[in-house]
Amino acid sequence: MPREFILFSRMGKTDPNFTSLHDAGRLDIVHECIVSSLFLSHGLRRDVTFHAILNGAPNPPQHIQINGETLYDVRTNIETWHQILKKTLAGKPHPGITKDKTAFETLLKNKAQTHQIYVLEEDGKNIADTKFPQNCLFILGDHVGLPKKAEDFALRFGEKISLGKTPYLAAACITIINYTLDHPIKPDS
Secondary structure, eight states: OOOOEEEESOOOOOOSOOOOTTTTSSHHHHHHHHHHEEEEETTTTTEEEEEEEEEOOSSSOOOEEEETTTTOOOOOOHHHHHHHHHHTTTOOOTTTTEEEEOOOHHHHHHTTTEEEHHHHHHEEEEEEGGGSSSEEEEEEOOOOOOOOOHHHHHHHHHEEESSOOOOHHHHHHHHHHHHHHSOOOOOOO
16 A cells, blocks of 8 residues: 655754764654665565655755655665765755655645545544555654644644554654554454
């Protein structure tokens, strides 16, 4: 089932001048979410698109889109993604990855025309009670969380879903969502 993820990164650095992903506004979280979204053991999820909206200094927003269908020449390790993110933020191409100035609100408005939008929130509808259509899009915040203004905007187009009361890391949330969509629960006949 095709799916997309949007990670709202409040502090993700928006230029290539950094020495570590952690110190670049926690781009290490972006890396972890990319890996959870797109990678399988010995393969890539070709039906997944990952978006990171970086809102840190000096030039926000920056929208990085990674298309699993066309992505190649990648590994899961942090050094690889350090170099890819530096290169992408410098405006240099990488297969399957694009960068532009699209803001969160604009991306969401465009996606809402073709996707069912879900905002991950602990007080949302339980994911186990949700029947997912084709073309789902899931919105997550980074370690600080989704800003209230962004969440309110997203809920104009979608609904809250929850993985329960336990607060998981964003990358773990993506893994759980991928598992849930890969293994849908079939109702008893």
